[in-house]
Amino acid sequence: MAQEQGQIREEELDAQREAVRRTALSQIRQYGDPALRLKAREVEDFDDDLDRLVRRLKQLMVDANGIGLAATQLGVLRRVLVFQVDREQEPVALVNPVVVERSEQTSSEDEGCLSLQGVLVPVERPTAIAVEGKDETGADVRLELDEPGARVVQHEVDHLDGVLIVDRTTPEAQREALSVLRPRIALV
Secondary structure, eight states: OOHHHHHHHHHHHHHHHHHHHHHHHTTOOOTOOGGGOOBBBBOOSHHHHHHHHHHHHHHHHHHHTEEEEEEEGGTTTEEEEOOOOSSSSSOEEEEEEEEEOSSSSSEEEEEEOOOOOTTTTEEEEEEEEEEEEOOTTOOOOEEEEEHHHHHHHHHHHHHHHTTOGGSSSSSHHHHHHHHHHHHHOOOO
């Protein structure tokens, strides 16, 4: 009986976790939303509003089972992103991030996106980068990242520039992805 209760409890937790994920995803703009194509503005004020935005981004990213999230994905046109490659570490916020160095070595890996549900496409990116910006308090930050962190940050910086993974993939993968993303006409 205890084992059955354990299985039931686990199923309930999985259902609860999925409900949290769906709620988080409902707050993240999806493909077709014009905000995803707009370029975000530089952050000038490191204030309570920015702190609230960073906390919201971090929580939504974790709740949605993501590893990165940009403010534009919430419809907020500010140059702010968060990422968390290792679940054991705290999510990192970057404000006004700029990729200042890119390795010559590149790799093509499948990427997904919280704003393009159901799509996984190959994207070629440099395998190592250096990114500079600020943290949410306004302190200077410089991160030197290898895979997978380099890929995640480049993906999120793209979001801040209005660029999506379907813009960076092969023509064949783009056609396939767009066929998944386009709304289907329901025949009744």
